[in-house]
Amino acid sequence: RIFKIASIPGDGIGVDITEAAVRVLNTLSKTVGGFEFEFETFDWSSKAYLERGWYMPPDGLEQLKKYDAIYFGAVGWPDVPDHISLWSLILPIRKALNQYVNVRPTRILAGTKSPLSDCSPSDLDWVIVRENSEGEYSGQGGTSHEHSEHAVATEVSIFTQVGIERIMRFAFEMAKSRPRKKLTMVTKSNAQRHGMVLWDRIFYEIAKEYPDVEIDKMLVDAMTVRMVLNPKSLDTIVATNLHADILSDLAAALSGSIGIAPSSNLDPTRKNPSMFEPIHGSAPDIAGQGIANPVGAFWSAAEMVRWLGEEKAADGLMRAIENMTEAGVKTKDLGGEKNTKEVTDAVCTEIERL
Amino acid sequence: RIFKIASIPGDGIGVDITEAAVRVLNTLSKTVGGFEFEFETFDWSSKAYLERGWYMPPDGLEQLKKYDAIYFGAVGWPDVPDHISLWSLILPIRKALNQYVNVRPTRILAGTKSPLSDCSPSDLDWVIVRENSEGEYSGQGGTSHEHSEHAVATEVSIFTQVGIERIMRFAFEMAKSRPRKKLTMVTKSNAQRHGMVLWDRIFYEIAKEYPDVEIDKMLVDAMTVRMVLNPKSLDTIVATNLHADILSDLAAALSGSIGIAPSSNLDPTRKNPSMFEPIHGSAPDIAGQGIANPVGAFWSAAEMVRWLGEEKAADGLMRAIENMTEAGVKTKDLGGEKNTKEVTDAVCTEIERL
Numbered sequence: 122r123i124f125k126i127a128s129i130p131g132d133g134i135g136v137d138i139t140e141a142a143v144r145v146l147n148t149l150s151k152t153v154g155g156f157e158f159e160f161e162t163f164d165w166s167s168k169a170y171l172e173r174g175w176y177m178p179p180d181g182l183e184q185l186k187k188y189d190a191i192y193f194g195a196v197g198w199p200d201v202p203d204h205i206s207l208w209s210l211i212l213p214i215r216k217a218l219n220q221y222v223n224v225r226p227t228r229i230l231a232g233t234k235s236p237l238s239d240c241s242p243s244d245l246d247w248v249i250v251r252e253n254s255e256g257e258y259s260g261q262g263g264t265s266h267e268h269s270e271h272a273v274a275t276e277v278s279i280f281t282q283v284g285i286e287r288i289m290r291f292a293f294e295m296a297k298s299r300p301r302k303k304l305t306m307v308t309k310s311n312a313q314r315h316g317m318v319l320w321d322r323i324f325y326e327i328a329k330e331y332p333d334v335e336i337d338k339m340l341v342d343a344m345t346v347r348m349v350l351n352p353k354s355l356d357t358i359v360a361t362n363l364h365a366d367i368l369s370d371l372a373a374a375l376s377g378s379i380g381i382a383p384s385s386n387l388d389p390t391r392k393n394p395s396m397f398e399p400i401h402g403s404a405p406d407i408a409g410q411g412i413a414n415p416v417g418a419f420w421s422a423a424e425m426v427r428w429l430g431e432e433k434a435a436d437g438l439m440r441a442i443e444n445m446t447e448a449g450v451k452t453k454d455l456g457g458e459k460n461t462k463e464v465t466d467a468v469c470t471e472i473e474r475l
Numbered sequence: 476r477i478f479k480i481a482s483i484p485g486d487g488i489g490v491d492i493t494e495a496a497v498r499v500l501n502t503l504s505k506t507v508g509g510f511e512f513e514f515e516t517f518d519w520s521s522k523a524y525l526e527r528g529w530y531m532p533p534d535g536l537e538q539l540k541k542y543d544a545i546y547f548g549a550v551g552w553p554d555v556p557d558h559i560s561l562w563s564l565i566l567p568i569r570k571a572l573n574q575y576v577n578v579r580p581t582r583i584l585a586g587t588k589s590p591l592s593d594c595s596p597s598d599l600d601w602v603i604v605r606e607n608s609e610g611e612y613s614g615q616g617g618t619s620h621e622h623s624e625h626a627v628a629t630e631v632s633i634f635t636q637v638g639i640e641r642i643m644r645f646a647f648e649m650a651k652s653r654p655r656k657k658l659t660m661v662t663k664s665n666a667q668r669h670g671m672v673l674w675d676r677i678f679y680e681i682a683k684e685y686p687d688v689e690i691d692k693m694l695v696d697a698m699t700v701r702m703v704l705n706p707k708s709l710d711t712i713v714a715t716n717l718h719a720d721i722l723s724d725l726a727a728a729l730s731g732s733i734g735i736a737p738s739s740n741l742d743p744t745r746k747n748p749s750m751f752e753p754i755h756g757s758a759p760d761i762a763g764q765g766i767a768n769p770v771g772a773f774w775s776a777a778e779m780v781r782w783l784g785e786e787k788a789a790d791g792l793m794r795a796i797e798n799m800t801e802a803g804v805k806t807k808d809l810g811g812e813k814n815t816k817e818v819t820d821a822v823c824t825e826i827e828r829l
């Protein structure tokens with residue numbers, strides 16, 4: 122099988138880690154056999170934007186639809202306001218390609234540790250299911266009386282029955298597929314009494330369809346406390362676009378580093394390609410130094426391989442990553458001293474040994 | 476001087492810890508001398524609501540205006556939807572009394588420790604300045620097509636020039652008054668491009684008035700990572716109503732327990748009474764057992780005493796609290812085995828020893 126992959130390295134360390142991920146994916150397909158990748162690289166970056174004035178061409182989203190999957194590095198660069206870069210690239214892709222789920226697993230990889238003193242690897246094994254198409258990221262709102270002393274700006278979060286139902290069903294299915302069958306729903310329905318209350322209600326409605334899934338409900342503020350002080354009590358988590366954005370960064374930090382965390386932007390209907398990207402940003406402070414941690418990129422690549430149906434290869438890649446971290450081959454953020462290339466070489470060697 | 480205090484114990488452990496705080500405040504005034512408290516207790520609770528159908532009487536907010544300060548326990552009870560209880564009590568008070576700042580200091584108290592393995596008491600000393608009057612808590616929004624398959628609900632966040640300017644000025648003054656003079660501004664202006672962008676812009680404008688304050692800007696998701704992995708790099712933090720709500724709970728957890736964290740809802744114009752409350756909730760799971768940690772309530776009481784102008788007494792109360800925790804008198808959440816009454820007795824003894 123040949124998988125056509127659109128690769129969008131983007132900005133900063135996105136470029137380094139995408140290159141690393143492509144090498145690893147090619148090594149994987151060669152070693153495991155039975156499938157191959159055909160990569161097409163799109164230079165939709167902030168650098169390009171600054172030169173020519175656009176990120177994607179007008180038919181960019183249409184072009185992407187022709188691929189089996191999208192691999193994304195990172196977007197954002199100091200010379201472009203973040204809301205311009207993100208709303209020109211990553212957010213329209215998520216929305217237009219109906220990638221209404223963002224799956225963010227978190228656990229402590231072999232040979233790495235949590236910054237929490239009382240947290241062993243078996244205590245932290247979460248999957249955050251993030252609503253990826255509406256809510257606080259709907260883009261609605263505006264500004265009146267701009268640049269006057271009575272300026273007023275709004276951010277409008279939109280929550281729909283359909284949008285909430287489909288993310289809840291996905292989350293329940295995810296919870297059901299995991300050994301502990303536990304789903305924690307996060308909201309802020311005490312302070313936000315419209316959309317958040319609808320979110321709560323639909324959660325309890327859909328819960329009736331899944332009597333074998335154990336459920337509970339948390340307020341987003343209290344959730345951070347529970348993640349820090351009682352990580353073991355959590356398993357699968359479902360939250361809104363913004364809440365899950367925040368909680369998944371926190372989760373990554375608690376598992377050791379933002380540099381290892383993967384994410385999958387999924388269209389569960391499979392009518393459009395899904396997109397895979399590490400959750401870290403473009404990290405301008407370390408860009409171009411060749412020291413970025415590529416593990417989040419590799420883990421995202423593994424999730425892509427799994428989504429494409431090559432389960433065995435995906436498991437193999439994860440094993441290769443953890444064999445490597447266990448052997449102490451790690452970048453600085455994980456307490457090691459290797460650079461991006463050394464880690465990439467090491468993973469390729471581990472893959473060849475599988 | 477006599478300070479008239481409106482005391483609203485509210486629900487669950489709010490009742491226990493308010494009682495404890497009142498005892499401690501009376502002991503403090505007796506010991507230090509020069510001021511006295513006159514408490515009036517308001518039974519504006521969920522229990523009362525369930526019996527009679529209302530929390531505050533129609534002139535409740537007017538009544539509160541006659542006091543020098545308000546001491547608040549906690550509100551929220553399983554039999555009342557949270558958005559009803561909160562929008563009937565705590566949120567209207569914050570708004571109607573112009574308490575547009577919520578100050579949330581966090582540090583590791585003597586004799587207690589952070590759940591982070593690599594975090595000594597001097598590494599974590601933050602003040603979170605929370606916008607308390609608008610933003611995500613504006614209450615605007617609604618639901619259309621309710622209970623139909625195409626229901627749509629909105630949450631509308633409102634940000635105003637005046638609202639942002641005043642919280643920024645307060646935050647800069649706070650930063651300036653602290654030894655490190657550092658202010659970190661938190662936002663999510665990459666995804667939310669209207670109100671959040673206004674927030675960013677005003678921050679940089681006001682910053683010009685404070686050349687001696689060192690500033691930086693964080694996205695709320697990345698901020699959680701920094702709090703966990705680099706607590707030492709932070710000092711004063713300013714954030715929106717929702718972001719600061721989340722970050723302050725996280726901060727409390729990282730300092731050891733949500734049970735110690737205080738908050739001050741301030742009207743800096745002093746035209747209305749300010750309100751002091753621990754940041755924890757009513758904790759139905761441990762309510763009525765006499766085991767709640769009253770330290771957050773005592774710390775909030777100390778902040779009230781300070782706001783009322785009795786600096787020396789406030790410092791004394793903080794010293795008494797830390798003499799006690801240092802001596803190992805702690806509730807379970809802090810690794811001790813004392814109950815609410817024992818901790819309260821111990822603090823009163825420490826106050827008398829000052």
Ligand SMILES: CC(C)[C@H](C(=O)O)[C@@H](O)C(=O)O
Nearest residue numbers: 207211212366400665666696
């Ligand atoms: C880059 C940004 C838009 C993005 C988000 O907020 O979704 C990032 O933080 C993430 O978590 O994927």
Ligand SMILES: CC(C)[C@H](C(=O)O)[C@@H](O)C(=O)O
Nearest residue numbers: 311312342561565566720754
């Ligand atoms: C009770 C609730 C409305 C409140 C808030 O969200 O402001 C609480 O979480 C807090 O932090 O004071």
